[in-house]
Amino acid sequence: MKKYLQGAAVAAISVAIATPSMALEWNVSVWGKRRAFTEHIEKLAELVSEKTGGDFTMNVSYEGLSKNTENLDGIQIGAFEMAQICAGYHEDKNPTLTVLELPFLGVRNLEEEVAVSDALYAHPAVKKDLERWNAMLLMSSPMPQYNLVGTGEPRDTLEEFSGMRVRATGGMGEAFKAVGAVPTSVPSNEAYNAMESHVVDTVAFAQHAHLSFRTIDQGTWWTENLNPGTVNCPVVVNIDAYNSLTPEQKEALDSSVPEAIQYYIDNYQSEVLTQWDKILTEKNVTKVQYSDEEIAKFEAATQGVADEWIKARSAEGIPAQELYDLVKAKLKELHGM
Known part of the structure; x- marks a missing residue:
């Protein structure tokens, strides 16, 4: 098993070169519990192990290695080899990725989310941004567009959003603020209580999160097609760990990504969305x-x-307009425009 040693003052990474006779295990840092959001990581681990005959395995740890907001730091110092991150959790650490968290980009489904993410991840400025953390982008975690579960009377016009208290973060929070709502960054695990105590009127989540955090149990209506935005949560690997892989191990890892992503999409559509539609009907939630x-x-x-x-990121020396145009151009291509 390969280990990366962490010093108190110096981020010293010790790389052990695996040989065909040595079993290699990577530690993978994620959070919460196993759910639709992590199924591509679990599938990736399964595929890599199969392709290498068990010589390359992954230990997927749920909150056992790091806080979700510190996964990039752990990758940087080599505390673990792979991690899932969300750009909006630490915008200052990965500013280039936050372009995909801007509101109303026009992403229609998970396949499009994968496509625009892949296009962005390939941009030199984005790679350089992540290299500051000794991180390499491996694959996306395609999240559906967030939508609102709300209490009280449905709000079906822009004007009715004025004064609405909404749990929303990042670009979505700014978007709701722009239309007169009052965004708050209540932690996701406190969203249910915030609705129950009327601290917020609405909560913006993807479907699986509304199910996991039970906000749907408080809701009377659901914005089926508002699609204000989503969060971007890639899986990253420590560059030194990746470079130390044998050609066979790299092939096993790289070739497994497309299948793992497709498994994620299929699982989300067959499990989460089917369950979601059933629950909306059972609870008589207005769409x-x-x-x-x-x-x-x-x-x-x-x-x-x-x-x-664009203005703020450009001032930081980031080709923000170029990144934004890249995303919009990719979406136009996907939409046949």
Whole structure:
């Protein structure tokens, strides 16, 4: 088993070169519990082990290695070899990735989320950004567009969002603020209590999170097609750990990524979305469908969030306009425009 040693003052990484007779185990840092959000990591571990006859395995640890907000730090010092991160948890650590968390980009499904993520991850500025943490982007964790579970009367026009208290973070929080709502960054595991005690009127999550954190149990309506944005949560690997792999191990890892991603998408659609539709029906939750005109009003009202992101990131020396244009161009390609 390969170990990366962490010093108190110096991030010293000791790399052990694996030979065909040595079994290699990578530690993988994730959080929460095993769920739809982590199924591609579990599948990746399964595939790599199969392809190497058990000579290369992964120990997927749920909160046993690091806090979710410190996974990049752990990757940097070699405390573990692989980790899942979310850009919005630490925007200052990975500013280039946050372009994918801007509101109303127009991503329609998980396949498109994978495609735009892959396009962005390949950009030299993004690679350089992550290299500061000795991290290499391996694959995305495609998240559906967040939507709102709300209490009280459904809000089906932009004007009705004025004064609405919403649990939303990052670019989505800024977007709701732009339309007159009051965003708050209540931790996800406190969202249910915040709804129950009327601290917030609505919560923005993907479907699996509304199920996991039980916010749907408080809700009376659901914004089926508002699609204000999502979070970007890639899986990264320690560069030194990756470079120390044998050619056979690299092939096993790299070739398993597409299948792991497809497994994630299939599982999300067959398990989570099917369960979600069933629960909405059982709980008699109203599905709010916004007209094209209302969506256009939301998009126009929140465009300033992207403009401000471009201005702020450009001031940091990041080719922000180029990254934003890359994402929009990829989406136009995917939409056949």
